[in-house]
Amino acid sequence: MNYPVHIVAAGGLIENDEGKILAVKSPDRGWEIPGGQIEAGESITDGLKREIKEETGIDIEIGKLVAVHSNIGNRTQPHGNSPIATIVSFGFTGKAISGKLTTSDESLEVKWFDREQILGVINEEFTRDKVRYMLNYNGRVAYLVFSRDPYIFYDVQYL
Template identity: 50%
Template sequence: MNFPTHIVAVAGLIINDDKKILLVKNPISGWEFPGGQVENGENLIEALKREIEEESGAIANIDSLVGVYSNVQSYMGWDGVSYTPTKVILDFIGRYVGGDLHTSDESIEVGWFEKENVLQIIENENLKDRARDMLEFHGKVIYRVYETKPVYSVKSERYI
């Protein structure tokens, strides 16, 4: 039996006391909310806190699960050699509790942005949809299935 291969990733919309939203600018995909892959043996919350701190310097508490997403398409990775497997992504809302913002290998800029500007700043359509889910979260978790290549297309979605 062959075991399936998936990437499990987490991301978070982090809000400070001034109600501003933390965004990081990825050198490839542009402005996005911090997050990344869950490492072997790591739980989801620990992974998200680690990714937020690594990418931005911010320390955050994680509150609510907002969405579960399946990017069901495998495609050629950035290296042009290996394939990126399908992904399961979990998005959360969190609160900034400390730390000094800084850039990293994964973020060429980091900043706090007004809530009403976030959807104009994020250019990637699937990230924009996920950001909208987090910005408009009202207690029901969304599950969305999509593909990103050649263009972003939603296959299904529902609240769970």
């Protein structure tokens, strides 16, 4: 029997005291909200805090779970040697509590954007859709199903 393999990730819609949203400029994808893959033995929330600190220099307090994203597309590693697993990503709100904006190997730039600006700076359509649903949180968690490369939006449900 083959067991399914999933990558678990998390992203944060992080606000500062002025209500601005934290974003990172990835070397591969352009502007996006910070986050990344959860490591083995790590909780989702601890992994999100770690990823945001690594990418931005900012310590956060996690707020609400507002979205779950399932990337079900078949993709291969950049060098084409093996498939990439399905990615399940959890989208949280959060608040910056300390730290100073700092770049890393994963972030060419780190910046605060007005809520009205953030969607306009995101290049990739699938990332824009994920953030749009997070910004428009209505009290119910949005569950989005899509594939990437090419981007196909399949469904959204509110849980």
